[in-house]
Amino acid sequence: MPSVQTMLSRKSSITNAFVNSIIPVIPPSQEEVLAALRILGIDPEDLRCAYCGDRASEWDHLRPLVVNRRPTGFISEIANLVPSCGKCNQSKGNQNWRAWMLGKAYLSPATRGVADLAQRVQRLEEYEKRQEVLPIDFEAIVGPEAWARYWEDCESVVTALRQSQELANKLKAEILAAARGRPTPGPGGTPA
Numbered sequence: 217m218p219s220v221q222t223m224l225s226r227k228s229s230i231t232n233a234f235v236n237s238i239i240p241v242i243p244p245s246q247e248e249v250l251a252a253l254r255i256l257g258i259d260p261e262d263l264r265c266a267y268c269g270d271r272a273s274e275w276d277h278l279r280p281l282v283v284n285r286r287p288t289g290f291i292s293e294i295a296n297l298v299p300s301c302g303k304c305n306q307s308k309g310n311q312n313w314r315a316w317m318l319g320k321a322y323l324s325p326a327t328r329g330v331a332d333l334a335q336r337v338q339r340l341e342e343y344e345k346r347q348e349v350l351p352i353d354f355e356a357i358v359g360p361e362a363w364a365r366y367w368e369d370c371e372s373v374v375t376a377l378r379q380s381q382e383l384a385n386k387l388k389a390e391i392l393a394a395a396r397g398r399p400t401p402g403p404g405g406t407p408a
């Protein structure tokens with residue numbers, strides 16, 4: 217049987233949408249991208265993962281944007297982005313990059329036996345130092361009222377969803393009972 221998608225299984229994606237919707241993106245210029253790659257020792261013509269050296273397929277946020285379903289204050293900007301392969305991006309999630317690289321998480325650079333691990337850590341430390349960014353205090357910028365209101369909105373959406381799910385369960389039970397009570401077709405397709 218196909219699995220049933222309930223409204224509540226979307227709860228964390230709703231919270232994530234609320235979080236991600238307020239995190240700004242500052243698109244980098246070509247020069248900024250090249251300068252970043254220079255610090256990391258990565259050839260722009262052969263984009264490699266800063267963590268493990270495999271071919272890069274995406275850019276990863278060095279410092280996580282979201283932890284415990286709340287913004288960390290770091291945003292999407294070149295100083296917080298490094299080329300990454302899919303494996304590393306997935307494995308790292310929202311962990312601290314250094315602890316993750318050297319730690320035992322599934323598919324972490326350390327567990328995959330990346331040869332020049334120490335040098336990669338050093339380059340990333342240099343990257344952090346050269347393009348230091350401090351987390352932004354979102355709440356201080358928008359003010360405590362708007363901040364509180366926003367998370368209350370998030371709660372209301374989740375609560376509304378939970379109530380709708382309860383009603384949906386009740387309606388579905390009624391529909392199922394009716395479905396089970398249907399007359400079964402007899403031979404020739406007429407009700408028995």
Ligand SMILES: [Zn+2]
Binds near residue numbers: 266269302303304305
């Ligand atoms: Zn990688």
